[in-house]
Amino acid sequence: MEKTLVAILLLAPLVGFLINGFRFRSKNAVLAGTIATSAVGISFVCAVTLFFKLVGLEEADRTIRVHFFDWIQVSDFTASASFVVDQISGIMILIITGVGSLIHLFSIGYMSHDERPTKYFAYLNLFLFNMLLLVLGSNLLVMFVGWEGVGLCSYLLIGFWFSDPAKAAAGMKAFITNRIGDAGFLLGIFLLFTNFGTIEFAELLAKMPAEPEMLWTGPITIACLFLFVGATGKSAQIPLYVWLPDAMAGPTPVSALIHAATMVTAGVYMIVRMSGVFVLAPNVMTVIATVGAFTALFAATIGMTQWDIKKILAYSTVSQLGYMFLAVGVGAFMPALFHLMTHAFFKALMFLGSGSVIHAMHEEQDVRKMGALKALMPITHITFVMGWWAIIGLPPFAGFFSKDEILWQTFNSHLGNAALVQGLGWNKFLWFVGLVAAGMTAFYMTRLMALTFWGKSRVPKDVHPHESPLTMTIPLMVLGVLSLVGGWVGIPHALGNLMGHIPNLMEHWIDPVVSGIKIEHASKVVEFALMGTSIGVAGICAGLAYSKYVTKGLSEEELEQEPKGFHRLVYNKYFVDEVYFGKIINPLVDVSKGLWAYIDVAVIDKVTYRLSNWMMSSSEGIGSTQNGNIQRYAMFVALGLLGILSFILY
């Protein structure tokens, strides 16, 4: 029964991909979309059924393991095609198929005028199949297959409109950046296998030593570092985040599904899945937490200066992913997964909302040319407000609960304080960085709202925005509601007790399967104080942005003005891309060109051509012995006989 369910869950998107893939020339967006959406719908039903089966199981062994076949068996290396549904992957499959089916539905409307809708839906289904492989795989190899598969689909979808060279280049950038991370991930897998002889998650955890590794050179530490390099690639963290903002070149629903809700969270998922390994490498945990916190801050500053609606959301995604890494870095695995879930809801909502806006504005993405869309697009506006409320972290919306949990646990954690920075109160510092980033989040999101929906209209005269069709607004409404209630499964104890003992369902659900910190004797006063601080900071920053962009408004001159000084640095994304190109990529290309001209052409080609010419002339020689003369052939036989006999006799 479980086996069939898992099989259908996995195969439904694959079948959808095959059907649409074989009829890829069709231009019927509705038909292709219906096939693809129903495939994901079937998966969603299976996911829900599996989830409830999981709920029905005893807490001690709340795991469904399904073994399909032995995939590779070479001496002591075994990799099986087996899958595991437990508390972690149970939540992931719900998010992937649930949000996924909403986005598929949205795409039917969004892609209705496209040239190649069938191909688009085929890729989308293939992506979901690979994503499900990634989260369900019971060993690192199956996970890696999914990991590569989602990378491929991401590349195909970012460069979906490949006739535009900039978009094709964005696809390549994403792919290549991800490959750098993947190389690290693969090395991490190799290291774990050589040290522990298995790649099955369960066996790996069972073989872990009891004491954490304090050295930087320990095998677990190095393996975890490599795995984290993989995570920075896929989940867009410093230094490999550069591909994500460019990835916005793809169709907007793709940004919502792949580059906000699902694929980019793969790195977080991987670390949560292997939490038992990572907690044994406290040094790596500090690195992760620090990278996460600074990514959150760094991306938020860039987000404050951008004009492209999708770019703002992209940097916001990078920033929110930074929060998740901060959380896993301090051992707060439950809040990380919790934030992953709520972020999937509100960020998918906002991306789809921006898609609705872009669709209405005839492919215009510059917020300077929008404004006052509130009246024209009421549903999009209302749902967008819900997403905005959630992301800036104001109660009772989802983002408040998850983000606050992260900050609170960061403040209290004993992890994230490696030997190097011990005694500095590094976790308090990280908390402060997170808090500042939260303030900035409130600022840039309010700015986005103000410039897009509120204030005075700056819409060009020839554009007449209109509300989007139902296939597009229904997903918005569903996600809007989820952005509100999604956080209620994880109400912190302090608040829950206040409101009549509402349990923290999320914590109860996840804690048995992850290692990590337990905060036992933390003061409730501190918790409320921190909560108040973050709400206050967010509120103040939102207010600042409101007064700057709505109350005062922006004059045309201000909008056109070139940014100066520090603002210019941030506006140009700290020139990171330029540095990468100037210091790393171009020198590499130069070296490769040298190798091509001096090694490949001058040496290797010459040798091979010489060899092949030599072969060709010997072929001529053999051909000339074959002159059809039967006496000569008989002579060959006789000589051969003589030669062989004389050799073996003497």
Next chain:
Amino acid sequence: MEFSFQIIDFLVATPMIALFVASILPLFFKVLKGNKELNPVFVLGCAFIGIISSGGLTITLNASTTYAFSKALVFDGISIWTNITILFVTGFSLLYSRENVSISKNLFSEYVFLVLNSAIGMMIIASANDLIVTFIGIELMSLCLYVIIALGANEKHAKQSAFKYFVLGSFASAILLYGIALIFGSVGSTYLDEVGSIAAGLISTNRLFLIGFAMVIIGYGFKVGAAPFHAWVPDVYEGAPTPVTTFMATGVKIVTFTAFIRLAATQALSGERALEFVNVLEWVAVLTMLIGNIGALRQESFKRMLAYSSVAHAGYAFVGVIASGVGGNVILGASGVIYYIFGYAIMTLGTFGVVTLFEKDENTTLTMDGLKGLASRNPWAAFCITVLLLSLAGIPPTVGFFGKFFIFSAAIKQGFFWVSVWGVLNSVISVYYYLKPVVRMYMNDEEGAPLVGNRQLSQLSVTVMTILVIVVGLASDPFYQYVKTSVSKLF
């Protein structure tokens, strides 16, 4: 020596008897009808009834090792496997013959009779435990083949090929017979199991036996086209009607390599002083591979290219024969050879089938340029040719790759490193001429030779072979395991 037949002897020989009865039926009816040619469908029907019943009888024999006719014939796993493959290639060769123009239509009954009797000869070789019986089988097979080749519609080519093959073949038969005589002289028996018990010792001490053994190997080597006894192969393969070439290239190779394996099973080469002998055989294998592959490089005729490639493949399989004859882990080499030659039969049936698809009369032959632009004219045919050629080149996951893999891994396990290196290098050379047609098909827009329509049977056969190339490659393990268990009874 006393000979006595029992009913059991005839029972185990029923597959051959069934084939023989089926082969004379059309001739019989032809005489009754006053020597007027019968409906070819009827003739083919008789032949297929014979093939299928013979196959069925062979499978029912699938029991433990059985000797018949005073141990002259042996029915064990390897002879059953080989007999089934022979019937398989005979059937498909007949399908090609039905549609090919170079097969004379008013002598079709005689043609089928000869093909089936040649197949009986092959089955005898595959089952022979006595070198004399092997010789009889080879002669039965070859005599039928000489006549079949001469029956070709293109008088000049067919007669020339038949004559060349006949003269050189007789020469080789003489060498083989002389070798058998020497073995009998030194051992006092031509039974392989009796020779086997003392061969390893004799080869170091008895020079007559050594010469005899070498001559038998040379006689076999002529049949598979091992260098320097290969010279007839390109001429005869090219001149013979394509269905006959198919039959020769597959059937003769299959049974001669089976005979090789039976000879190798005597483990004569494991003797201490056989080292130089093994060395010579390694050189023969390398030379065969090199001549086949280098000779094929410049061929513009598709059929002649395949002929050279057939020489090269004999060289690869020969490496396995050596690995199976030197003691130690011999089963790997032997089963590698049997698997390889089975895979080679599939690929060859497919590629020569492609050649017949292009022959609109007896004087046309498929050239490399004839394939130009085929991918746009007939994508399916182009795909089939590509898969078959990739398999011949040994690209995974096709059967050709696994065949080479099994053979060379067996050779390496037996310590034949440099031969294996030569083999792999030769594979690299071969990729050039196998990909040449693929390039012409896919990267050339010019108009090449047209496919001849109305060849459904041949098209179907080519398709079946293409699918088999992939299936037997992907599912190589069950096939290989089956071959391995069959072969292991021999040692």
